[in-house]
Amino acid sequence: MEGQYGWGTFEDGWRKGPWTPQEDKLLTEHVKLHGEGRWNCVSRLTGLKRSGKSCRLRWVNYLRPDLKRGKITPHEETIILELHAKWRIRWSTIARSHPGRTDNEIKNYWRTHFKKGKMTKNIERARANFLKQQ
DNA sequence: AAGACAAGCAACCGCAGCGGA
DNA sequence: CTCCGCTGCGGTTGCTTGTCT
Numbered sequence: 001m002e003g004q005y006g007w008g009t010f011e012d013g014w015r016k017g018p019w020t021p022q023e024d025k026l027l028t029e030h031v032k033l034h035g036e037g038r039w040n041c042v043s044r045l046t047g048l049k050r051s052g053k054s055c056r057l058r059w060v061n062y063l064r065p066d067l068k069r070g071k072i073t074p075h076e077e078t079i080i081l082e083l084h085a086k087w088r089i090r091w092s093t094i095a096r097s098h099p100g101r102t103d104n105e106i107k108n109y110w111r112t113h114f115k116k117g118k119m120t121k122n123i124e125r126a127r128a129n130f131l132k133q134q
Numbered sequence: 135a136a137g138a139c140a141a142g143c144a145a146c147c148g149c150a151g152c153g154g155a
Numbered sequence: 156c157t158c159c160g161c162t163g164c165g166g167t168t169g170c171t172t173g174t175c176t
Contacts, residue, residue, distance in 0.1 A: 016146075018170090040161060052161075057145065060163095092164055107165075108143055 015049040019058055023048060027055055028063055061104045068100035072109055080106055081114075081126035 009016050026046045034045070036059065039052030048055065072080070076098070083094040091103035091110075098106070 018144075037162085053147090053163090054145080056162075061144075089165070103164075104144080111166095112142060 010049070013049070014051045014054070016054070019062075023050065024058070024063060027059060031059060031063070057104075061102045064102075066100060067102065072101070072105075076101070077113075078126070080109065082130055084110065085127035085130035 026048050027042065027050075030042055030046045030048075034041075039056040042048055042052060042055045043050055050058075079098055080094065080101075083097055087093045087097075091107045094106055095101055095103035
């Protein structure tokens with residue numbers, strides 16, 4: 001298995017950096033077999049040299065079968081704006097209310113599209129709409 | 135064609151909360 | 156009650172890709 005890890009490095013016995021298709025496969029099979037959770041056991045059970053933290057992140061943000069992937073549509077953007085008006089920076093809560101998208105994805109989208117003063121009017125409008133519905 | 139810069143995104147880090155021993 | 160390990164969350168970093176000059 002040596003030599004196929006790209007630039008990933010080892011630290012304290014754990015591998016870090018980008019995931020390989022082999023690692024993805026191992027993790028996917030593990031979740032299929034044992035379900036989500038018990039992330040700290042994944043390395044022991046599968047032989048993956050990844051921390052539980054890293055495994056959970058990879059699964060939640062990339063491997064989950066119900067993920068939509070692809071670009072965020074204007075409709076989804078509106079939903080995100082409204083949810084943000086409601087929950088502010090509770091990304092995980094927003095993600096749960098918006099199936100198919102991850103908190104990391106929403107957070108990244110927000111930071112690149114809205115944060116730097118861009119589309120402030122839209123954000124305000126969404127917040128006003130939300131408050132009106134209260 | 136090539137270098138500089140910006141945007142997008144995957145992944146890591148530190149911390150807090152929770153539950154079991 | 157306290158300690159410790161595990162999980163989840165929000166913030167941040169840095170690599171990759173696209174665009175501009």
